[in-house]
Amino acid sequence: MSEALSAVVSIGFHGLAFAMVLYLISVGLSVTMGLMGFVNLAHGVFAVAGGYVMTRLIAAYGVPFPLAVAAAVVSVAAGGVLLERVLYRRLYGADELSQVLMSVGLIFMSVAAAKFLWGPLAQPMTPPVYLSGQISLGFRSFPTYRSFLILAGAVVVTLLWLGLERTRFGARIRAAVDNRRMAQSIGIDTDRLFTWTFALGCGLAALGGALGADILAIDPGYALENLIYFLIVVAVGGLGSIRGPFFAALLLGIADTGFKYLLPEFGAFFIYALTLVILLWRPQGLFGRA
Amino acid sequence: MRLGTAGRDTAPPAVEALLRRHRLRAWELAPWLVAVAVYFIFPGYLALGAQILISILFALSIDLILGYAGIITLGQSAFFGAGAYAAGLLAAHGWGEPLSGLVVGGLVGAALGLVSGAIILRTQGLSLLMLTLVIAVMLQEAANKAGSITGGADGLQGMEVWPLFGVFHFGLYGRTAYLYSLAVLFLAWLLARRLVHSPFGRSLTGIRENEARMHAIGSPVFRRRLVIYTIAAAFAGVAGALLAETTQFVALEVLGFERSGSALVMLIIGGVGRLYGAFIGVPIYMIAQDRFAQADPVYWDFWIGLLLILVVVFARGGLIGSIEQLLHRFRRRR
Amino acid sequence: MSVALETAGLCKTFGALTVANAIDFRLERGARHALIGPNGAGKTTFVNLVTGALSPSSGRILLEGDDVTALPQAQRVKRGLARTFQLNTLFRGLSVLENVCMAIGERLGVAGEMHRPAGSRRAVVDEGYHALERLGLAEDALRLVRELPYGRQRLVELAVALGLEPKVLLLDEPAAGVPSAESGIIVETIESLPAEIALLIIEHDMDLVFRLARRITVLVQGGVLVEGTPQEIAADPRVREVYLGEHAGR
Numbered sequence: 001m002s003e004a005l006s007a008v009v010s011i012g013f014h015g016l017a018f019a020m021v022l023y024l025i026s027v028g029l030s031v032t033m034g035l036m037g038f039v040n041l042a043h044g045v046f047a048v049a050g051g052y053v054m055t056r057l058i059a060a061y062g063v064p065f066p067l068a069v070a071a072a073v074v075s076v077a078a079g080g081v082l083l084e085r086v087l088y089r090r091l092y093g094a095d096e097l098s099q100v101l102m103s104v105g106l107i108f109m110s111v112a113a114a115k116f117l118w119g120p121l122a123q124p125m126t127p128p129v130y131l132s133g134q135i136s137l138g139f140r141s142f143p144t145y146r147s148f149l150i151l152a153g154a155v156v157v158t159l160l161w162l163g164l165e166r167t168r169f170g171a172r173i174r175a176a177v178d179n180r181r182m183a184q185s186i187g188i189d190t191d192r193l194f195t196w197t198f199a200l201g202c203g204l205a206a207l208g209g210a211l212g213a214d215i216l217a218i219d220p221g222y223a224l225e226n227l228i229y230f231l232i233v234v235a236v237g238g239l240g241s242i243r244g245p246f247f248a249a250l251l252l253g254i255a256d257t258g259f260k261y262l263l264p265e266f267g268a269f270f271i272y273a274l275t276l277v278i279l280l281w282r283p284q285g286l287f288g289r290a
Numbered sequence: 291m292r293l294g295t296a297g298r299d300t301a302p303p304a305v306e307a308l309l310r311r312h313r314l315r316a317w318e319l320a321p322w323l324v325a326v327a328v329y330f331i332f333p334g335y336l337a338l339g340a341q342i343l344i345s346i347l348f349a350l351s352i353d354l355i356l357g358y359a360g361i362i363t364l365g366q367s368a369f370f371g372a373g374a375y376a377a378g379l380l381a382a383h384g385w386g387e388p389l390s391g392l393v394v395g396g397l398v399g400a401a402l403g404l405v406s407g408a409i410i411l412r413t414q415g416l417s418l419l420m421l422t423l424v425i426a427v428m429l430q431e432a433a434n435k436a437g438s439i440t441g442g443a444d445g446l447q448g449m450e451v452w453p454l455f456g457v458f459h460f461g462l463y464g465r466t467a468y469l470y471s472l473a474v475l476f477l478a479w480l481l482a483r484r485l486v487h488s489p490f491g492r493s494l495t496g497i498r499e500n501e502a503r504m505h506a507i508g509s510p511v512f513r514r515r516l517v518i519y520t521i522a523a524a525f526a527g528v529a530g531a532l533l534a535e536t537t538q539f540v541a542l543e544v545l546g547f548e549r550s551g552s553a554l555v556m557l558i559i560g561g562v563g564r565l566y567g568a569f570i571g572v573p574i575y576m577i578a579q580d581r582f583a584q585a586d587p588v589y590w591d592f593w594i595g596l597l598l599i600l601v602v603v604f605a606r607g608g609l610i611g612s613i614e615q616l617l618h619r620f621r622r623r624r
Numbered sequence: 625m626s627v628a629l630e631t632a633g634l635c636k637t638f639g640a641l642t643v644a645n646a647i648d649f650r651l652e653r654g655a656r657h658a659l660i661g662p663n664g665a666g667k668t669t670f671v672n673l674v675t676g677a678l679s680p681s682s683g684r685i686l687l688e689g690d691d692v693t694a695l696p697q698a699q700r701v702k703r704g705l706a707r708t709f710q711l712n713t714l715f716r717g718l719s720v721l722e723n724v725c726m727a728i729g730e731r732l733g734v735a736g737e738m739h740r741p742a743g744s745r746r747a748v749v750d751e752g753y754h755a756l757e758r759l760g761l762a763e764d765a766l767r768l769v770r771e772l773p774y775g776r777q778r779l780v781e782l783a784v785a786l787g788l789e790p791k792v793l794l795l796d797e798p799a800a801g802v803p804s805a806e807s808g809i810i811v812e813t814i815e816s817l818p819a820e821i822a823l824l825i826i827e828h829d830m831d832l833v834f835r836l837a838r839r840i841t842v843l844v845q846g847g848v849l850v851e852g853t854p855q856e857i858a859a860d861p862r863v864r865e866v867y868l869g870e871h872a873g874r
Contacts, residue, residue, distance in 0.1 A: 039416065090603055097362055100419070101558055102602045104551055108595030112588045224547065228427055235420045267435050272428040276421060280409060283417040304721055304765035305753050309746065489729055489745060490738040496726050499715040506675070506713070507727040507788060508701030509735065 006140065011258045017146040019253030020153025021215050024208030026233040026245050027160070028201020034177045034240015036092055036194055039099040042106035043205060044223035044230055050076045050206025051218035052114065055123040065128040072210045073203045080202030084195055092194075107223050114220035125213040149211055156207065157246065164242055173197055177240045229256075232275050238288025247286060312487035321569050325472055329465075337464035342576050343471040344532045347478055349553045349560075349568035351525035354482060356554075357563025358491060359518050360498030361411075362419050364550055365426030366526050368406070369399040371545030373527030375433065378446045378540035386452040388460075392474065392531045399527015400520050407519035411512060423547075430545040446540035460536060467536035474532060478525055485521070486565055494518055498563075555598050561610030570609055627689070628653045628822035629674065629705070629792045634683035636673055636846075643669045644680070645847035651792065655822045658837035660830075662866060666846040667826045668710055671794050675707050676700050687792065701730075704791035708784075710800060710826075712777045716770040720761055720780050723769060725752040727787035752787065759783050760809055775806030782813060792822045799829060811835070834858075842866070 029043040053072040057063040063071070087106075091099050126132075127145040134141040164170035172193055176183040184190050209218070216226055232252055237245030252271065259270045278286070328339055348370055355361045373395030380391050410421040433440045441447055453459045458466040485491050497504050497511055504511050534540045543549060552575070560571025575594075583590035605612050629651035636644035643666045651657055659667050672678040674685055676697035685693045692700050715723050728748050729735035756762045759779050769777055778798065785793060798814065799807045814836060817823060827833050833840065833854070840857045842849040844866050850857065857863055 033416070039419070087599070087603075094606075096415075096419075097356070097562070098602045098606060100362060100364075101554065102599055104554065105595040105598030105602065108551075108591045108598065110595075112590075112592035112595065115588045116592070228423060231420050231423065235416055239416060265435055267431050269428060269431045269435070272424045272431065275424055276409070276428075279413065279417050279421055279424075283413040302753060302762070302765070304762070305749050307766055308719075308721055308725070308749050485738055488738045488740060489735045492722070493726065493729070493735045495718065496715055499717050500713055502677075502709075503713045503715060503784075504726075505677070505697045506701065506707060506709070507784065508698045508730045510698055514736065 007261070009140070011261055012254060013142055013150075014146065015254030015257035016250070017149045017153075017253075018212075018215055018257055019249040020150055020157075021208050021212030022229060022233050022253055023246050023249035024153060024156060024211070025205045026208075026230045026237075026249060027242060028198075028204045029230055030234045030237060030239060030241060030245045031173065031177065032194075032198055032201050033234060035173065035180075035197055036088075038088060038092060039096055040088070040103050041100060041227060041231075042103035042110070042223060043201075044226050045106060045110040046076050046080055046202040046205040047209030047212075047216075047226075047230075048110070048114070048218055048222035049079065050209040051213045051216075051222070052118065052123065053206070054210035055125055055213060055218055056118070058126075059124070065131070069207065069210050073206045076206035077199045077203035081195055081199045084198045088198070089194075107227075110223055111220050114222075118220075120220060122217040122219040123213070125218065127214065145214060149214075152211060156204075160204075161242065169196070228272075232271070234285075236275060236278050236285055238285030241285065241287040244285055244287025321566075322476065329468060329472075333463070333465075336468040338576070338580055340464050340467040340471045340536050341533075342573050343468070343475050344529050344536070345553065345556065345576060346568045346572045347471075347475050347529040347532070348526055348549075349557045349572050350478065350482055351522040351529065352550075352553055353557055353562060353565070353568055354485070354518055354522040354525065356557070357565075357567065358486060358494040358498065359515055360494075361515065361519065363422040364419060364547065364554075365422035365424070366522070366553065367545050367547070367550040368426040368429045369403055369523040369526035370530040370533075370549065371426075371429060371433070372402050373399040373530030374534040374540045374544045375440060375446065375530075376527070377531035378449055378534040379439070381449040381451050381535070381538070382446060386450045388451055388454050388470070388535050391451070391535055392528055395531025395534070396524045396528040399530065400524035402527075403520040403523020404516070407516045407523070411515050411519060426545060426547070426550065430542065433545055434542060440542075441540075443542055445542065446534075449534065449538045449540070451535050451538055460538070464536070471532055471536065474528065478528065482525075483565065485518075490514065490517075495563075552594075555594060558598065558601055558608050561608030564610045564614075567608055567610055574609075626653045627651070628655070628687070629824070630686040631674065632684045632686070634670075634673055634685065635681045636669060636678065637681050643846050644673060644683075645845070646683070647843075647846075647848055649841065649848070651822045651824055653791075653822050654819050655824070656836055656838045657822075657824045658833045658840045659824060659826045659843060660828070660833060660840060661843035661849075664845075665843045667843055668796055669846070670843065671707060671796055671824075671826065675705060675794065701788060701790075704789075705794070706785045706788040706790035706792070707794040708781045708796055708798060710796040712774070712781050714769045714777060714780055714784065717768060719766045719768055720772070720783075721749070721752050721756060721765040723780055724755050724783050724787045725749055727784045728752050728755075731788050755783050755787055759813060773806075775802040775810075778802050778806075779810060779813075782810065786817075790821065793817070793824070795823070795825045797826050797828065799827070799832060 025044070025047045029040060032038060032040060050072040053075055054068045057068040057071055058065065087102070091102055131145045131148050133144050135144045135147055164173060172183070172188050176188060176190055176193055180190060209216070216222065229252065233245045233248045236251070237248035255274060256268065256271050259266065260268070263270070329336065332339070348366070352363065352366050355363055376398040377391035377395040380394055406425045410418060410425070413421060434442055451460055454466055454470055460466050493504070493509055493514055496509065497514060501511060530544060533544065556571040556575040557567050558571065559574060560567030560569065579590060601608065607614065627650055631647055631649045634644055634647040635642070647670060659670065661667055669678065673680050676695060680693065684691055687700060687703055687705055690703070692703065715726065725748050726735070728751050729745065732748060734745055734748065753762065753765060756765050759782070761776065761779055761783060764772060764776060769780060772780070778801070782798060795814070799810050802810060811832065814825070825836060837854060839851065840854055841851040842857060842863055849862060849866065850860055852860070
């Protein structure tokens with residue numbers, strides 16, 4: 001195929017893979033920020049924790065890939081529950097500054113802990129053999145792992161959206177995000193709901209971090225380096241929205257890949273400028289409520 | 291409806307208390323006496339001392355926005371870095387006069403603050419927080435990519451700062467740097483103090499406490515916030531220029547989140563919105579960092595993170611806040 | 625011209641929900657006017673639209689004959705429009721005296737000054753103190769607002785609005801949440817307001833309404849149901865129906 005078209009397809013493909021990772025990580029942040037009103041800048045910590053658990057299990061203990069990913073998700077979700085109960089809960093009604101500072105403190109701690117435990121370099125990520133290499137789709141071939149990533153992401157997103165639409169748990173989340181006091185007055189136990197939702201958000205973040213280790217490298221500074229991406233997805237998508245961040249992630253993933261490919265000397269500059277413009281035009285995000 | 295003033299000699303105590311609040315108190319001179327004493331007692335630590343003074347100025351610039359106007363910013367380093375690069379580029383291209391470098395740094399910071407503030411201060415909450423970060427990250431990315439101008443990741447080379455007033459060289463021991471920074475900080479403090487106690491400063495407190503109420507009493511909220519944002523950006527720009535001039539080098543990290551983040555931590559330790567939080571929190575943090583972080587920087591980040599969380603959960607007013615609370619309780623008992 | 629405040633066809637919709645439906649309203653100079661209606665009728669929304677806290681979907685707002693529809697809230701205040709909030713909206717961390725001085729300072733145009741310490745504004749502080757004296761708040765002058773009981777805070781809310789020397793004053797449920805023992809002074813203060821001020825009160829307490837108002841507007845589901853003197857309103861069957869249901873009057 002022609003060069004230009006090939007470039008477009010490449011950008012679209014890799015952008016889509018990146019978008020999936022971003023969405024999986026950020027959707028939890030959107031829901032917890034919309035649900036608990038908590039400015040949690042440390043959300044990336046759960047993503048990188050998932051990445052570390054998975055890569056360490058594979059590298060040091062030879063655990064098979066699916067099992068390692070599952071372990072990452074479960075352990076980080078459990079850790080999230082613990083943190084929520086012990087720490088986050090205390091600051092639910094607090095002013096924004098306190099919440100920001102608490103999460104900054106968490107980031108510092110996680111960066112130091114990761115450096116101490118596993119060193120300053122990025123964890124190598126080698127996909128399992130059956131997901132390595134290239135897969136051919138006739139007109140051209142694509143990296144197998146990334147194709148898997150897109151597929152897996154699509155499946156998870158579909159399950160998530162269906163789950164939130166069809167299950168009672170999902171209904172409760174949507175109700176509480178919409179109007180917390182109203183939800184409480186009709187008997188929804190918001191305390192338990194927060195904890196479970198937080199766990200879900202952390203688990204998804206861990207999944208995104210683990211699967212996406214190939215795109216966003218697992219290193220100690222992860223939570224800080226990628227913070228802006230997660231925040232952009234949530235802010236542009238709309239706080240509390242579940243679908244909004246998906247489209248924001250698509251936009252960000254494809255645009256970022258595109259700009260870096262076509263105009264590498266500008267780096268991520270245009271992404272930031274684009275974010276600025278969007279947030280000025282619609283401060284509540286593309287799908288947020290005014 | 292407006293009554294004339296009742297006889298001045300019988301003004302009620304409440305009125306007097308409010309009218310006298312801005313008067314200089316003896317203990318406010320303490321930091322300056324300490325700073326001057328340090329010059330004589332610790333001549334070997336003046337380079338660190340200058341860094342501390344510069345960081346106090348930077349933290350003060352954040353306090354003006356955060357503590358007084360209630361705007362949470364994660365991107366104050368944008369103005370700091372802009373001032374640093376402005377002064378740095380000036381000195382690297384032939385004009386090394388330090389005072390004018392400061393002025394340029396301040397003006398560049400102010401200009402950037404004015405333009406970005408005019409754009410982003412129309413939003414609030416998460417959007418605003420994000421946009422402060424976006425501005426800083428944009429600038430950092432631009433500085434990184436424009437390596438031919440800024441030196442990129444290697445930093446700005448070739449700065450030549452002329453002696454202050456043609457006489458005082460910026461030498462290895464940091465004596466000039468220390469006194470220079472001290473003088474600048476002193477002037478900035480005078481200005482900040484006047485600002486904070488002025489009607490303008492009080493109205494900022496009002497905006498922070500209850501913005502809806504400020505609108506409802508006819509206050510031009512956006513304009514006031516923009517003004518303080520610009521002034522604080524100027525302060526940050528001057529601090530950045532100071533750093534460039536005293537170290538004769540500008541690294542990319544002047545625009546980084548680390549700088550904004552640690553300044554926030556220092557401010558929290560001291561106490562936000564009380565003018566002196568920076569003066570207390572910054573020295574404590576930086577001296578401790580100098581002693582402990584050399585050994586193992588990883589430990590340092592970890593414990594600082596933990597300290598931050600503990601302060602936020604248990605002692606939200608920082609040191610000054612805790613002292614205030616103790617005094618309040620002490621006075622009540624009398 | 626004797627009309628202090630007027631709205632013409634004021635509308636506000638949120639999607640399919642209409643909270644203000646073509647409201648035509650007139651407030652005469654020196655009026656003592658009450659706005660009543662069931663919960664959710666849109667009374668506070670109306671005040672928000674008039675003051676500029678909310679922007680209308682259509683319609684016009686005229687303050688002393690000038691079209692202020694496009695003006696932001698703060699500028700309408702400068703032209704003499706003041707309000708109190710249904711829930712106390714004060715500077716809780718500041719003292720009572722400071723709260724009132726903030727308003728007075730804005731009115732006098734000195735609140736934006738940077739070069740002189742706040743204390744030197746003797747005139748402002750004196751005036752603020754006298755305002756507190758008139759409302760019986762003088763002994764609480766230096767206490768922080770959040771330390772005061774709710775009823776006293778409500779008085780401070782009133783003092784702040786009065787500090788603006790408004791020509792048009794909108795009071796949103798001034799006695800709401802105030803124990804009856806403390807509401808006396810609020811009512812007295814409202815009764816002793818200067819006669820030139822145009823006053824609009826939103827209230828649920830019918831005793832208060834009939835005591836203070838010379839004209840009443842009834843708002844239902846965002847639209848004006850009827851307007852008239854207290855006697856006319858009390859006798860109107862539609863009003864009884866709205867408040868008491870279909871079986872009223874039997």
